[in-house]
Amino acid sequence: MKKKTWGILMLILLVAVAAGCSSNSSKGNPKVKLAYVAWDSEIASTNVVKEVLESKLGATVEMLQVDAGPMWAGIADGSADGMVAAWLPGTHASYLEKYGKDIEDLGPNLEGTKTGLAIPAYMDIQSIEDLKNADVAKSLNHQIIGIEPGAGIMTTSQKAVDAYGLSEYTLLESSSAAMAQELQKAYADNQPIVVTAWTPHWMFANMDLKYLEDPKGIYGGAEQIHTMVRKGLKDDMPGVYQFLDQFQWTAEDMAQVMVDIQGGMSPEDAAKVWVSEHEEQVNGWITGIE
Structure with missing residues (x-):
């Protein structure tokens, strides 16, 4: 009888210890998985x-780089x-409908974010409709x-191609980095280019x-980035x-981090610099957390 009672007490003790360890791992030293797409804005944030x-907060963070669809699905x-x-x-409306x-x-x-088709200011056109001009x-x-290809702006841009009768155009799939490189190359040579x-x-x-x-109004108005x-x-x-x-932060905040990364700083170091230089703002994000 004593052995049985002792066994039950040990089982209760083990369960309590396991529960305590689980609590500590989730609250005291949490392991967090953050999904993101390799867009410059999301790399920064x-x-x-x-x-x-x-x-x-003493967390251990794993960053999971995926495409937009798997990000939402995850x-x-x-x-x-x-x-x-x-x-x-607008941009991720289809994902919100599917996974919301x-x-x-x-x-x-x-x-106050915005999406659309952009060109260098030296190009003498003003509207998406002007892209129909043969020259x-x-x-x-x-x-x-x-x-x-999985980005919401690509879906919207294909809608724009259809809506504006741009059937002679090809919407090229690449990557955020490749798009920016093509833009920089054309800009340096004062050449025409249009990008998402x-x-x-x-x-x-x-x-x-x-x-x-x-x-x-294919691209809609101002957008927001949600958590x-x-x-x-x-x-x-x-x-x-x-x-x-x-x-919560501003477009100007995000731009500071992006510019540092573009200037050669690693994303991790750029984030550390920004956080160290915005102590009051960061403290506001963690106010009330025990």
Whole structure:
């Protein structure tokens, strides 16, 4: 009888210890998975979030680089904890419709973003409709330089091609980095080029660019970047959840990080510099976290 009682007591003790370890791992030293797409804006924001989580909250962060669709799917199925890269209401509308019921939207972390087709300011056209001009189309080699095929802006840009009757154009799939390189090369040689673009982005700080007017409103108006987290994060990692809920910055903030990265600094170092130089703002993000 005593042996049986002792065995039960040991079992209870082991369960309590296991529960305590689980609590410590989720709250005291959380392991966080952040999903992101390798767009310059999201590289900047995700690295800043990672730096704050690790340096201020003692977390261990794994950054998961994926395409836009898998990013949303990962939050929905719980294989990632969160992301700060949801462009709404337009660019990622299809992903929100597909996955929205399975994720938690913490609201905007950055206001006043914009997407569209951009050109160097030295080009003498003003509207997407001007791309139909035969001479303009020839000068552009009938190409619009795009980014990753899964990106929302590529879906919207294809709609723009159809809506404006640009059937002679090819919307080229590439990557964010390749698009920016092509733009820099054309800009340096004063050559015509049209690219899929968004702000904030370092290329608008480094080059004199302009958006083509969009009279049909295909790209919509100003957008926001939202923070999305998996369901259950609030219970599993309350401190992480609260920080992500309170994380908010400006296009100017993001641009500082992007410009440093473009200037040769690693994303990790650029994030560390920004966080160290914005202590008051960062403290506001972690206010009230125990």
